[in-house]
Amino acid sequence: MTSRFSAARTAPFFMNIGPYALTNKLFVAPMAGVTDRPFRQLCKKLGAGYAVSEMVTSRRDLWDTLKTSRRANHEGETAPIAVQIAGTDAQMMAEAAAYNVDRGAQIIDINMGCPAKKVCNKWAGSALMQDETLALQIVAAVVAACAPHNVPVTLKMRTGWAQGHKNAVTIARAAESAGVQMVTVHGRTREQGYKGCAEYDTIAAVKAALRIPVVANGDINSPEKARDVLTCTGADAVMIGRAAQGRPWIFREVAHFMATGTYLAPPLVAEVKRLLLDHLLDHYALYGEFTGVRTARKHIGWYLKTLPGGEAFRVRMNGLEACQAQLQAVGDFFDDLGVRMDRIPANAEMGTGSGSGPAPERMNKDKNKEVAAA
Ligand SMILES: Cc1cc2nc3c(=O)[nH]c(=O)nc-3n(C[C@H](O)[C@H](O)[C@H](O)COP(=O)(O)O)c2cc1C
Numbered sequence: 177m178t179s180r181f182s183a184a185r186t187a188p189f190f191m192n193i194g195p196y197a198l199t200n201k202l203f204v205a206p207m208a209g210v211t212d213r214p215f216r217q218l219c220k221k222l223g224a225g226y227a228v229s230e231m232v233t234s235r236r237d238l239w240d241t242l243k244t245s246r247r248a249n250h251e252g253e254t255a256p257i258a259v260q261i262a263g264t265d266a267q268m269m270a271e272a273a274a275y276n277v278d279r280g281a282q283i284i285d286i287n288m289g290c291p292a293k294k295v296c297n298k299w300a301g302s303a304l305m306q307d308e309t310l311a312l313q314i315v316a317a318v319v320a321a322c323a324p325h326n327v328p329v330t331l332k333m334r335t336g337w338a339q340g341h342k343n344a345v346t347i348a349r350a351a352e353s354a355g356v357q358m359v360t361v362h363g364r365t366r367e368q369g370y371k372g373c374a375e376y377d378t379i380a381a382v383k384a385a386l387r388i389p390v391v392a393n394g395d396i397n398s399p400e401k402a403r404d405v406l407t408c409t410g411a412d413a414v415m416i417g418r419a420a421q422g423r424p425w426i427f428r429e430v431a432h433f434m435a436t437g438t439y440l441a442p443p444l445v446a447e448v449k450r451l452l453l454d455h456l457l458d459h460y461a462l463y464g465e466f467t468g469v470r471t472a473r474k475h476i477g478w479y480l481k482t483l484p485g486g487e488a489f490r491v492r493m494n495g496l497e498a499c500q501a502q503l504q505a506v507g508d509f510f511d512d513l514g515v516r517m518d519r520i521p522a523n524a525e526m527g528t529g530s531g532s533g534p535a536p537e538r539m540n541k542d543k544n545k546e547v548a549a550a
Pocket of ligand 1: 205207208209230231260287289290332362393394395415417419
């Protein structure tokens with residue numbers, strides 16, 4: 177069931193990262209504590225063409241921790257398996273790349289996008305953009321470590337480290353010359369954190385300066401926004417983060433819109449119930465009961481955040497400590513909801529699940545009505 181949208185259609189799209197052909201140009205963003213293997217798999221199943229793991233530290237002493245070994249576990253993951261690494265030392269980053277390639281990584285992504293991550297008492301992530309020499313030493317070392325394995329290296333960055341210091345174009349150009357095969361740009365500076373709005377002019381400038389694929393990221397939370405960002409940046413792909421929290425079907429909605437110019441109807445309540453219960457089972461399988469039940473709460477909260485009765489349910493659910501009780505409660509919630517409605521309400525469906533950083537803007541109400549009428 178679809179409703180017409182008057183905008184020009186965007187042709188179906190495909191792209192490559194090195195030798196890997198992707199099914200589309202819709203990426204799920206790496207989000208530490210969110211985009212674990214179960215969530216990445218779910219997003220891919222629901223239309224994301226590509227997913228990058230949560231970052232893995234370059235600190236060797238942490239590789240044997242449960243947290244890092246879970247992040248480096250790619251059992252059953254749909255290819256290509258892309259692992260993001262974070263650190264501040266070129267040699268350590270090269271070793272981290274090799275470690276992850278040994279464990280199945282087919283693409284290595286360098287994190288220069290995270291606003292606040294300390295590794296070895298130094299700021300990693302987007303703070304590296306402040307030290308271009310070090311940033312490029314890291315890029316060169318990681319590319320050299322990956323080259324013998326034919327593993328492409330990609331880079332995720334921000335527009336710069338502060339207003340007035342937007343050096344994304346300079347770093348991206350140098351990274352391309354050093355052998356990086358794709359660059360993703362989040363349209364904020366490091367100084368901004370998640371405040372304000374993402375800007376896309378710098379992303380467009382990066383795209384214009386490079387020959388390799390460029391991915392646009394930041395505040396994309398609807399099919400039209402995805403289309404508009406692709407159009408105004410000329411980027412090869414878009415990456416969606418917070419808007420996919422609790423709403424992993426956003427990828428198929430965007431894909432459908434890009435292919436047809438029409439909106440997909442919101443998902444059936446019964447489908448969301450099935451998706452969430454399957455997500456939880458996968459989640460428990462990775463984390464075990466104790467950690468699994470606790471870390472699943474945020475995901476459940478995101479799915480339910482904008483649904484009628486969702487907030488009251490979330491408070492009650494936080495007291496449950498066993499997988500079975502959590503599954504049962506979630507199942508009952510959706511069964512009750514299903515008595516009142518067939519589909520997730522359009523306005524809820526367009527909400528964001530974000531619990532981290534500001535909520536991306538909502539679609540305007542007229543468009544919600546258009547979807548509701550579908
Ligand atoms: C909870 C959370 C964790 C994140 N972790 C990472 C990370 O590990 N690596 C990274 O490059 N970016 C990370 N990011 C940034 C996202 O990948 C993305 O660039 C940012 O959220 C903007 O996209 P969005 O507006 O679609 O959410 C994280 C963001 C959030 C909200």
